[in-house]
Amino acid sequence: MEVILKNLTKKFPSRDRKNRNEVIAVNDFDFTIPDGKLIGLLGPSGCGKSTVLNLISGLLKPTGGRIYFGEDDVTELPPEHRGIGLVFQNYALYPHLTVRQNILFPLENLKGKDKLSREEMLKKADEAAKLVQIDGLMDRKPRELSGGQQQRVAIARALVKRPRVLLLDEPLSNLDARLRLQTREEIRRIQRETKITTIFVTHDQEEAMSISDMIVVMKDGVVQQIGKPQDVYDSPANLFVAKFLGTPPINLFTGQIRNNTLYIGNDAVLQVKDMPDRDVRVGIRPEGFILSDSGVLTCGLNGVEVMGRDISVVSLNDASANPTVRSIVGTENSLSDDTRHKPEGSKVRFDLIPRKVFLFDSLTEERISCEIQQLAAK
């Protein structure tokens, strides 16, 4: 089911007595979620992503705008008539009911022509349980299950009525790191098998990037960028998106463009085509650095961190907006051995990979799109 949000806006009345301004949690959302895809709503806490989810579910009424499921305008429909499945952050499993009773619960609410016989209900519950692989736990109480198992039960309960849209609120935040990895694969698999349009909310960019077909990056109730995870990562629309995506985070520098050359500090690092001279902010992904004795960017070495497959070179640069510059160089990099034994404070030089370097306007923080190349001398 395609989900279309048209100029969706949600304002909350202010609780603050002195400041009567309304809080705009969702501001003029306008996008289409394609049918049968897994979509991640991504943003820092308080950016309104859960509000969007609640608006789609119908638990909140929008202040303005419309919501369509395919052709149907569901804006005025109460949640129970929208055909959605909702998985809560804390799962909200009924603690006094067994797993089977929990999964049966939505089916037992069906009335009139939708009413099922007991056998049909049990069959459907078993199917849902099989799908999420908890069919061996049907007679347990939720408190006897691990966090990951509870999560599966919650998903089974949301899926048992075959919803048109499945909504997941921070599905992985209550799980430990290892289980998180496993569960996100699981969500991906379940979504692929059921082909139900699934929207999930997360503040963890890695989570969203790894399993989503499409991510929606939000900040302060405004959509920043929508696209395939890799596209958004490779081509961030603005400084916020660039900073929010990627671990370790992007390195930021203040720089200038002079004579079609990009300067970081006093180092001429790259060539930019057809740009007037101006101040810019430069973002360089950690993997955009190449250690090179003749490199264009000179930094002071601060330390080397070896983390399995990667080596991080942590260095200092006066033009850096962050305390340190963190670059990731593969272990296969022949120079890394030398670098590791260099004393702290000695010079390290990097070449930069042009497509990993982004320029942003210093004031609006919007991306400046331009062609970036290696320096001609290279």
Place this chain on the structure above:
Amino acid sequence: MIGMLRKIKNSGIKGWLYLLPALVFLGVFMVYPLIDVFVYSFEQGYNSASQTYQGTGWYNYSYVLHDPYFLQAVKNTFLLVVITVPLSTGIALLIALGLSSIRPLRKFLQTVFFLPYVTNTLAVGMVFMILFKKTAYSDGLINLLVTWLGGNSVDFIDGPYWAKMFVLCFYTIWVVLPFKILILTNALASVNPDYYRAAQVDGTSKTRIFIRITLPMISPMIFYLVITGFIGAFKAYSDVVALFGTNLNAAGMNTIVGYVYDMLYGDGGGYPSFASAAAIILFAIVFTVTCINLLVNGSRVRQ
């Protein structure tokens, strides 16, 4: 020497030492009297002044169980328990549900409902006298209402048994309501709203939400209220005095605790043996009922 100190440390003597003051007080004022009452109940014609008795055996129990006043008291107490405990818990639940589903005036209404709890029993009794008592000058407010509705005025305080029982139950329910409402509104508020949202998304009807989600979630609190309600109602005494005065046997409204008191101090009084036997019987009843409660509900309540 050091070894001995360590031994003392390990055996927990220090812990017992800290508990000693409390234990002494409990022993002197709780355990010893309890044992004493138990002993008295088997001593025939015990006289507390001369510390003498005529013999031991079941005589006191036999006397008490054949005493029509005691049987009346048992009947009254049981009626009171059976009527007021379920009713007051049910009404309190309804009011608590109402309170938690409204927004405006909630705090104000909560205060209003809590007022009887902080009001003195005897003062409340006086108010009930005004409401129900027939005097030379008026029939009481309730009778005004009854006659206005076309009924015959009833003497609720000195009249027929059912009328007196009605007043007593009405009063008891009214007095215990505030505490129950307080407990239940808090229990309702502590249910995670996500359960209701989940139920709403699944299209659960209001009644089903109440029966399948709300009730099981607050069942431990309801269970607590029922148990304490039973125990409290079995021990009813001061309320009855407030309504019907001290000559309860004459009014036919005595309770078991009232009977015990009368045997000790009531006109002439001085029958500690009978009082002890009645007290032990009351203890046995309360104990049995509580055990049954625990057995019946304990398995059903969500722990």
